Amino acid sequence: MLTSDIANNIVQETMNRLDRNINIINTEGYIIASGDPSRVGKLHVGALEAIQRGQTIIINESNQHLWDGALCGMNMPVSFQGQTVGAIGITGEPEEISEFAELVRMTTELMLNQSFHIPQQVWRSRTKEVVMEQLMKPTPDLVQIDKQLQLLSMKLHPPYYAFVLQMDQALEFNSMLLQKTEDIFGSHHALVGLLDPHLACIFVFGLPTQLRSQKLETWLDHLRRSGIPFRMGCSNEAIRREDIASIIEEAGFALKHAAPEQQVTLFAGLEPRMMALQSNRLTKQRLLDRILTGMSESAVQTLQAFFDSNLNIQDTANALFLHKNTVIYRIRKVKEITGYDPQDFQDALALQTAIWIYTDAEQKGESS
Structure with a gap:
C-alpha cells in the first residue's frame, strides 16, 4: 500500500511545510522516499524497530550509537486501516521536532488514506457509469449489471423509477449537483448517468412509493433553489427488471413532449401518444x-x-x-x-x- 509514488508525494508535501528532512520507510526498514536522495534504498534500523515495536523511536546523541548509520530524529510507525504499513522519520534534534512530530505522522496517515480513497471514488463513479450505460440499452445485460453492482455492494430491487433531467447549465461540469442527487435518494438506491452535456438520467430503485415521493420533492426543491432552469420527465413505476429500459424511455418521452412552460412532466397519460x-x-x-x-x-x-x-x-x-x-x-x-x-x-x-x-x-x- 505504501508505494514509492505515494511516499514521494508525502515527502514533497510535508517538506514544503517543514524545513526538515523527511524519510518514508517500508515495512522491511528500507527508505523508499527521502528529502535526501542519497538515503533512498538504505536500511534504517531505527525506523525498522519503530515498525516492529509499533511505537515511536527517538534517536539522539546519547543513543545514536545503538543504530548504525542513523541520524538524530524521530521515527514513528504509520498505520493504514488498522495495520502498520511503514514509518516516517523526521531528521533533527528530538527536542526541536517533538512539538510537531505527531502532527506530521497524522498528516501522513491522512494523505495515505486520501491516496487510497480518491482512486476508489473514481472507480466507483466509473462503474456506476458503466451500469447506467447498460441499463439505457434496449436490451440491457442484467446478469452483467448484477455483477457490476455487486462490486459496489448494490442490488437492483423494485419498485423502479426513472427521471430524465434537462438543465441549461452543462451537467458534465456540475458533479456536485449529480452527487447531491444520489445523496438525496440514497447512494444505494440511485444511479445517475449523463445522456449528453445538458441531459441526465436518474434511475431510482428499492424505495417505497411514499418515501420515493418525499425524496423527489426534496430533490425538486434543491433543484429549484439552485436557480438553474430545468425541466424533467418522470416515468411510471415498474416492478419487473425487464421493464427498466422501458421506463428510462418513458421519462425521456415525457420530457420531450412536455409543454414548454411545464417544469415536471409525468409519463402517465402519454402512453397513447407514445404508441402512436x-x-x-x-x-x-x-x-x-x-x-x-x-x-x-x-x-x-x-x-x-x-x-x-x-x-x-x-x-x-x-x-x-x-x-x-x-x-x-x-x-x-x-x-x-x-x-x-x-x-x-x-x-x-x-x-x-x-x-x-x-x-x-x-x-x-x-x-x-
Missing part, C-alpha cells in the same frame, strides 16, 4: 395524408387546444384568445374537410393521433 409515434412509418404517413391534407396550421392549432381543453369550446377560446364562435366555426370546418367530427370520441382520437404524428415530424424536420 412508435407505429409503422408508412402507416403514420397514410393517416396524415388521409386526415390532415388540406388542413390549415390554425385549424391544427385549434384542434390541439380543443383536445387539451377536454373538448370544451369556451376553454379553447380562452386559451387561444379567440371568440367562441370562431372556435365553433373552425371545428365545423375540420369536420367538413376531413370527415372526422372532433366532438365524437372515435373521430377525436383519430384526429389527435394524426396531430401527434404531425407535430413529431415537425420537430424532427420530417414533415412533407
Whole structure:
C-alpha cells in the first residue's frame, strides 16, 4: 500500500511545510522516499524497530550509537486501516521536532488514506457509469449489471423509477449537483448517468412509493433553489427488471413532449401518444395524408387546444384568445374537410393521433 509514488508525494508535501528532512520507510526498514536522495534504498534500523515495536523511536546523541548509520530524529510507525504499513522519520534534534512530530505522522496517515480513497471514488463513479450505460440499452445485460453492482455492494430491487433531467447549465461540469442527487435518494438506491452535456438520467430503485415521493420533492426543491432552469420527465413505476429500459424511455418521452412552460412532466397519460409515434412509418404517413391534407396550421392549432381543453369550446377560446364562435366555426370546418367530427370520441382520437404524428415530424424536420 505504501508505494514509492505515494511516499514521494508525502515527502514533497510535508517538506514544503517543514524545513526538515523527511524519510518514508517500508515495512522491511528500507527508505523508499527521502528529502535526501542519497538515503533512498538504505536500511534504517531505527525506523525498522519503530515498525516492529509499533511505537515511536527517538534517536539522539546519547543513543545514536545503538543504530548504525542513523541520524538524530524521530521515527514513528504509520498505520493504514488498522495495520502498520511503514514509518516516517523526521531528521533533527528530538527536542526541536517533538512539538510537531505527531502532527506530521497524522498528516501522513491522512494523505495515505486520501491516496487510497480518491482512486476508489473514481472507480466507483466509473462503474456506476458503466451500469447506467447498460441499463439505457434496449436490451440491457442484467446478469452483467448484477455483477457490476455487486462490486459496489448494490442490488437492483423494485419498485423502479426513472427521471430524465434537462438543465441549461452543462451537467458534465456540475458533479456536485449529480452527487447531491444520489445523496438525496440514497447512494444505494440511485444511479445517475449523463445522456449528453445538458441531459441526465436518474434511475431510482428499492424505495417505497411514499418515501420515493418525499425524496423527489426534496430533490425538486434543491433543484429549484439552485436557480438553474430545468425541466424533467418522470416515468411510471415498474416492478419487473425487464421493464427498466422501458421506463428510462418513458421519462425521456415525457420530457420531450412536455409543454414548454411545464417544469415536471409525468409519463402517465402519454402512453397513447407514445404508441402512436412508435407505429409503422408508412402507416403514420397514410393517416396524415388521409386526415390532415388540406388542413390549415390554425385549424391544427385549434384542434390541439380543443383536445387539451377536454373538448370544451369556451376553454379553447380562452386559451387561444379567440371568440367562441370562431372556435365553433373552425371545428365545423375540420369536420367538413376531413370527415372526422372532433366532438365524437372515435373521430377525436383519430384526429389527435394524426396531430401527434404531425407535430413529431415537425420537430424532427420530417414533415412533407
